[in-house]
Amino acid sequence: MSTVVPVDEFISDEWYPGFTPGRTDAGVYTEALSTFRKEDEDRFWLLDFHYPRGMVPLGYVFPEDGICFCTQQAAEGLPLPTSGGLGVRMAGPHIYTSEVPVTSRWAVGERVERIQRTLPATLERFQATWADRVSELNRGLAYFEGQSFEGRDLGDLARLYEEAVVFHRRAWTIHFEIMYPLLATYVGFHGTCLELGIDAAEISKFLQGYDSKIMETDRGLWELTRKARTEGLTEVFAATDATDLNTTLRADPAAKGWVAEFDAFLQTYGHRTEGIADVVLTPWIDDPVSPLGTIRTYLSKGSDHDFAGARAAAVAEREQAIDAARGRLTLEERHVFDAGLAACTSANFAWWNEDHNHYIDLRAHIPMRRAGLAIARTLGAERPDDGLFVFRPELRRLAAGHRDWGGIRKLVDERRDYYQHWLARRPTMPKVLGTVPDDMSDPVMREIFGTNAGFFAAMKQLGGDTSQVTSLSGVAASSGVARGIARVLHGAEELHRIEPGEILVCEATSPNWTPAFAKIAACVCDSGGTLTHASIVSREYRIPCVCGVGIATSTIRTGDEIEVDGTQGTVRILKRAE
Amino acid sequence: MTYIRHLKDIATGDPTAGGKMSRLADLARAGLTVPHAFVVTTDAFQAVAAACDLPSALDRELAGLDADDSAGLARAEQRLRECLAGAPVPAALTEAVTGAYEQLCATTRDALLPVAVRSSASTEDAVASSSAGQYDTYLGLAGAPAVLDGMLRCWGSLFGARALSYRIRSGLSHLDSTMAVGVMELVQARASGVAFSLNPVTGRRDRVVVEATFGFGEALVQGVVTPDHLEVGRADRRILSYAVGEKQIVSAMDHRAGQVVEVAMPELMRAQRVLTDDEIGALVGVVLAAEEMLGAPADVEWVIPRAYRPGDPVTLVQVRPVTTAVAPPPPSWDAAASALKYAFKGMPQ
Numbered sequence: 001m002s003t004v005v006p007v008d009e010f011i012s013d014e015w016y017p018g019f020t021p022g023r024t025d026a027g028v029y030t031e032a033l034s035t036f037r038k039e040d041e042d043r044f045w046l047l048d049f050h051y052p053r054g055m056v057p058l059g060y061v062f063p064e065d066g067i068c069f070c071t072q073q074a075a076e077g078l079p080l081p082t083s084g085g086l087g088v089r090m091a092g093p094h095i096y097t098s099e100v101p102v103t104s105r106w107a108v109g110e111r112v113e114r115i116q117r118t119l120p121a122t123l124e125r126f127q128a129t130w131a132d133r134v135s136e137l138n139r140g141l142a143y144f145e146g147q148s149f150e151g152r153d154l155g156d157l158a159r160l161y162e163e164a165v166v167f168h169r170r171a172w173t174i175h176f177e178i179m180y181p182l183l184a185t186y187v188g189f190h191g192t193c194l195e196l197g198i199d200a201a202e203i204s205k206f207l208q209g210y211d212s213k214i215m216e217t218d219r220g221l222w223e224l225t226r227k228a229r230t231e232g233l234t235e236v237f238a239a240t241d242a243t244d245l246n247t248t249l250r251a252d253p254a255a256k257g258w259v260a261e262f263d264a265f266l267q268t269y270g271h272r273t274e275g276i277a278d279v280v281l282t283p284w285i286d287d288p289v290s291p292l293g294t295i296r297t298y299l300s301k302g303s304d305h306d307f308a309g310a311r312a313a314a315v316a317e318r319e320q321a322i323d324a325a326r327g328r329l330t331l332e333e334r335h336v337f338d339a340g341l342a343a344c345t346s347a348n349f350a351w352w353n354e355d356h357n358h359y360i361d362l363r364a365h366i367p368m369r370r371a372g373l374a375i376a377r378t379l380g381a382e383r384p385d386d387g388l389f390v391f392r393p394e395l396r397r398l399a400a401g402h403r404d405w406g407g408i409r410k411l412v413d414e415r416r417d418y419y420q421h422w423l424a425r426r427p428t429m430p431k432v433l434g435t436v437p438d439d440m441s442d443p444v445m446r447e448i449f450g451t452n453a454g455f456f457a458a459m460k461q462l463g464g465d466t467s468q469v470t471s472l473s474g475v476a477a478s479s480g481v482a483r484g485i486a487r488v489l490h491g492a493e494e495l496h497r498i499e500p501g502e503i504l505v506c507e508a509t510s511p512n513w514t515p516a517f518a519k520i521a522a523c524v525c526d527s528g529g530t531l532t533h534a535s536i537v538s539r540e541y542r543i544p545c546v547c548g549v550g551i552a553t554s555t556i557r558t559g560d561e562i563e564v565d566g567t568q569g570t571v572r573i574l575k576r577a578e
Numbered sequence: 579m580t581y582i583r584h585l586k587d588i589a590t591g592d593p594t595a596g597g598k599m600s601r602l603a604d605l606a607r608a609g610l611t612v613p614h615a616f617v618v619t620t621d622a623f624q625a626v627a628a629a630c631d632l633p634s635a636l637d638r639e640l641a642g643l644d645a646d647d648s649a650g651l652a653r654a655e656q657r658l659r660e661c662l663a664g665a666p667v668p669a670a671l672t673e674a675v676t677g678a679y680e681q682l683c684a685t686t687r688d689a690l691l692p693v694a695v696r697s698s699a700s701t702e703d704a705v706a707s708s709s710a711g712q713y714d715t716y717l718g719l720a721g722a723p724a725v726l727d728g729m730l731r732c733w734g735s736l737f738g739a740r741a742l743s744y745r746i747r748s749g750l751s752h753l754d755s756t757m758a759v760g761v762m763e764l765v766q767a768r769a770s771g772v773a774f775s776l777n778p779v780t781g782r783r784d785r786v787v788v789e790a791t792f793g794f795g796e797a798l799v800q801g802v803v804t805p806d807h808l809e810v811g812r813a814d815r816r817i818l819s820y821a822v823g824e825k826q827i828v829s830a831m832d833h834r835a836g837q838v839v840e841v842a843m844p845e846l847m848r849a850q851r852v853l854t855d856d857e858i859g860a861l862v863g864v865v866l867a868a869e870e871m872l873g874a875p876a877d878v879e880w881v882i883p884r885a886y887r888p889g890d891p892v893t894l895v896q897v898r899p900v901t902t903a904v905a906p907p908p909p910s911w912d913a914a915a916s917a918l919k920y921a922f923k924g925m926p927q
Contacts, residue, residue, distance in 0.1 A: 081922050082922050183921070188915075190920065191916060330812065331814050335911075340916070
C-alpha cells in the first residue's frame with residue numbers, strides 16, 4: 001500500500017500578494033514552476049533543504065531558471081533515460097522538488113541509445129570542459145564584480161539586470177550540464193565496486209582528499225585566524241560582538257595590517273553568500289559579519305585546525321583504501337576497477353561537488369541581487385532591500401518606466417509580511433508531500449537529496465510518535481564514532497550558536513556551513529547520501545557523519561546527549577536534555 | 579567378472595568402478611597425488627545383490643510405497659540396509675577384498691592401515707548427480723573384516739529414504755541402481771578441505787576458492803565447521819583474501835573406536851590460520867591441474883598430510899567437474915553501461 005501525504009493544505013492560487021502566476025517571464029523547458037494542484041499528489045515532492053528560507057520575489061528567477069529550466073535542459077541534453085530533470089511546486093515561498101518523469105517507452109529507448117554515446121565522450125573531455133567553463137564563469141563574475149551599481153541610470157541598471165539574469169541561467173546551465181554526467185558516472189562506479197565485492201563504506205574514500213575552492217576558502221579563514229593571533233587581535237575579537245567586528249577592526253590602528261589582508265581575502269573569496277542561490281543574503285564582501293564571526297569562533301577555540309594534516313590523512317586513507325580494494329581483486333577485476341577509478345578521478349564528482357559552489361551556487365545570483373536592489377533604490381524605495389520583493393516582470397516594467405515605485409510600495413510591505421509568515425512556518429512544514437514511491441530515477445534526487453529506501457522508511461515512521469525513538473539509522477557517510485551534545489539547527493543563520501565539540505543535527509548542510517565542521521564532533525542530517533555536502537566535508541574534516549536519517553531534526557532536541565556511529569550509519573540518543 | 583580393480587588398472591570412464599573412483603584414477607594417471615586405493619566393482623555388488631536376493635526384498639519392501647510416505651520410506655530403508663548388511667558375501671569376494679587390503683597395507687608399510695571406504699556411484703546414477711553426499715562414506719576403518727562391513731553398508735546406502743523417494747518420484751527402477759566402493763588409504767591429514775577452480779558464487783573463472791580446516795575434511799564437507807575461506811587470482815596466483823574461520827569442531831581419528839569422529843577443536847587451534855602461503859600455492863597448482871585433466875571447472879577435496887614438507891604435492895581425495903555453472907561475461911568498465919545499470923532506477927529491462 002502506498003503512503004500518501006496529502007497536498008491539500010498547499011493547494012492554492014495564492015502567491016505573494018499582487019502576483020499573478022504565468023506572468024513570470026520565465027522560459028519553460030518542459031515543465032513550468034507552479035503552485036500545488038490536487039493531481040500533484042500522485043507524484044513525490046520533497047521540501048528542498050537547500051533553500052531553508054524559501055524565495056523572495058527577486059529570487060524566483062532561481063527556481064524558474066536555475067532549477068526548472070536548467071535541470072530539464074540538462075536532463076534532455078545528456079540525456080537522463082527516465083528523468084526529465086526537476087520540477088518545482090511552491091508552497092508559499094518554499095520549494096518542493098520532484099523529478100519530471102519520462103513515461104514514453106519509445107523516448108526512454110532513444111534516450112538510452114543517446115547517453116551511451118554522449119557519456120563516455122563527456123567524461124573524456126571533462127577536464128578541458130570544466131577548465132573552459134571555469135574561465136567562462138570567471139570572466140562573467142569579473143564583469144559583474146567590476147561594475148559599480150551606484151550612480152548608474154535606470155537604463156544601465158535595466159541592462160545590467162538583464163545581463164545578470166542571462167549570466168545566472170548560463171551558470172546553472174553549466175552546473176547541471178556537469179553535475180548529471182559526473183554524478184551518473186560516480187553512481188555507476190559505485191555499483192560496479194559493489195559488484196566487485198568492495199565494501200560500500202570504502203568506496204567513498206577512493207575520491208577524497210582532493211583540494212577544492214571551498215576548502216581553499218576555509219584554509220584562508222584559518223590563516224587569517226593565525227595572523228589575528230600573532231598580531232595580538234585575540235582580545236579585540238573576544239570583546240567585540242560579531243556584528244560590530246567590521247567597524248571596530250577598521251577603526252583600530254593596530255588591526256590595519258590584518259584588515260588589509262582580510263580585504264585581499266574578501267576580494268578573492270568574499271563574493272559569496274551564506275546560502276545557495278539566495279538573493280536575500282548579503283555577500284561577505286558587502287557585510288563580512290559571517291567570516292569575521294567564524295574567525296572569532298576559531299580564535300576562541302584556541303587550537304588550530306591542521307589543514308595540511310587532515311588533508312594528508314585523507315589522502316593516506318584514500319590510497320590505503322584503494323590498495324586494500326585492489327589487493328582483493330583478480331587481475332581482470334583490477335583492470336575494471338582501475339579504469340572506473342581513473343574515469344571517476346579525472347571527472348571527480350566528490351571534488352567537483354564542492355569546487356563548483358565557489359563559482360555557481362554561492363555566487364551566480366549576486367549580480368541579480370545588486371541590479372535588483374539598485375533599480376529599487378534608484379526608483380525611490382525606502383529600505384535598501386525593498387528590491388528583494390519585486391518579481392522579474394515587475395522589475396522590468398519598473399526599469400522601463402512603465403510602472404512607478406509608488407504603485408508597488410504597499411505590495412512590498414505585504415510581501416515582507418508574507419515572507420516572514422512563511423519563514424516562521426517552515427520548521428513545521430511536511431518534509432515530503434504526495435505519493436511516497438519505491439524508488440526515484442533522477443540521480444540528483446536519489447544521491448544528493450538522499451531519497452533512498454531508508455529515507456522513505458523514516459518518512460513513514462514520522463507519521464507515528466517519534467518521541468520515544470532513541471535509535472535512528474541512515475547512510476554511513478563518514479566513518480568513526482563520536483559522543484556529544486546535540487545542536488539542532490534549522491538554518492545557517494544559527495551556525496554561530498554551535499559550541500566546539502557539539503554534534504550538529506540539521507536537515508542538510510550547504511557549502512556555507514563548512515567552517516562549522518572544524519568545530520563539531522560529528523554531523524547528522526535528515527537528508528542526503530554519501531555524496532551530499534555534509535558527507536564529503538565530514539570525510540575531509542575526518543569526523544563521523546550519518547546522512548539520510550529522515551527524522552533526526554524532529555526526534556533529537558538541542559541538549560540531548562547522542563552518539564553518532566558513522567561507520568554503521570546509526571545515531572543513538574543516550575540522554576534526553578532536561 | 580572382476581571384483582577388485584587397483585587404481586592404476588581403471589580405464590577412464592570404466593563403468594564398473596563408478597564415477598568417483600574412475601576420476602581419481604584419471605588424476606593419478608595425470609601425475610597428481612592421490613591416496614593408494616582399490617575399487618570393489620559393481621560386479622561385486624551384483625554378486626552380493628544376487629546372494630541376498632535383493633530383487634525380492636525390493637519387491638517386498640517397496641510395493642505400493644508412496645514417494646511422500648516418510649515413515650514408510652524410513653522403514654523400507656532400514657530393512658533394505660539390514661538386508662545388505664547381513665548379506666552372505668561370496669567367498670571369492672571376501673578373499674579378493676582381503677587380498678587387496680593386505681596389498682594396500684604392504685604398499686604403505688602399515689599392518690593395520692586405516693582406510694576410507696567410499697561409495698562410488700555409477701556416473702549415470704540420477705540420485706548421485708541430483709545431490710552430492712547421498713551415499714555413505716566410512717573413515718578410519720582398519721582390518722579386512724571392517725572393510726568388508728563398510729563395503730556392505732555403502733551398498734545399503736543405495737536405498738536411503740531420500741534415494742528411494744527420488745527414484746519412486748522419477749519412475750526409475752531400483753534394480754538398475756548399482757554401486758562400486760572405493761577403499762583408499764586414509765591419508766593422515768594435518769589440514770583438509772575443498773577447492774573450486776572457479777568462483778562458485780559468481781560463476782566467474784577468474785579465481786580459485788578454497789575452504790580449509792584442520793584434521794580430516796569430513797566436518798567441513800558436512801558443513802558443521804566454519805572453515806578458513808580464501809580466494810586466489812587465477813591469472814597471477816595472488817592470494818586475494820584469507821578469512822580465518824572460527825573452527826569449533828574437528829574431524830579426528832578415534833583409534834579405540836576405529837573411526838573418524840567429530841570432536842571439539844582444541845581452544846588454541848580454533849582461530850589459527852590453517853594454510854601457509856606456500857601450501858596455498860601448491861594447492862592452487864593441483865586444483866588447476868585437476869581442471870585441465872577434467873576439461874571443466876573442478877570441485878576437489880584435498881588433504882595436506884601430516885608428513886607434508888614444503889615442495890610436496892597436495893593430495894586429492896576426490897574431484898568432480900562443475901558442469902552447471904555458466905560463466906557470466908567478464909566484468910568490464912563501461913561508464914554508460916554502469917550508469918544505466920546503477921544511476922537510473924526504474925529502467926525498462
